[in-house]
Amino acid sequence: KQEVTQIPAALSVPEGENLVLNCSFTDSAIYNLQWFRQDPGKGLTSLLLIQSSQREQTSGRLNASLDKSSGRSTLYIAASQPGDSATYLCAVTTTDSWGKLQFGAGTQVVVTP
């Protein structure tokens, strides 16, 4: 069974520092990997989707890398801002999963002014 792990569970950084969030998965036969942001009491907002054939995906200050062979993805957020404070979740689908997402537990990020 696919298991997704996010370490650390919580992270606090000063404003302006780059954020590095980690996601690991046990089964490398993934179809895609998606990063989400969740604010307290809110729904999930999609940040980036990386297909299994891709090595990285970029959107503004966000960059996500994918290494299927080692079962890892990293989300980089450049020049963090207090507005980046949220919980970040990664999730994977496998080739036979019909788009069903297997989630990690998330990393709670606090960016201090």
Added chain:
Amino acid sequence: NAGVTQTPKFQVLKTGQSMTLQCAQDMNHNSMYWYRQDPGMGLRLIYYSASEGTTDKGEVPNGYNVSRLNKREFSLRLESAAPSQTSVYFCASSQVQGEAFFGQGTRLTVV
């Protein structure tokens, strides 16, 4: 563009009562999903519908039923609510194996 819309946003039920959570998407997606989110357990799949006319169980289907009413709408029904079903429920949609989009959630408390 509304995306994925869930109703209601909040609900309190007594044990044994029934209710239906509604979900609608306007992105012409084929696939729709219901997840629940619990502290310490993360997000877990309850049921999904890969396409209109089909539904299948996910990881935690007990105590729930679903209906894919049409391509846009996917409802989740609790026939006899239990305190263990206190949770935040999220509906999501995607093209098969595409980017998933989530609703704002329904916060359900069963007392």
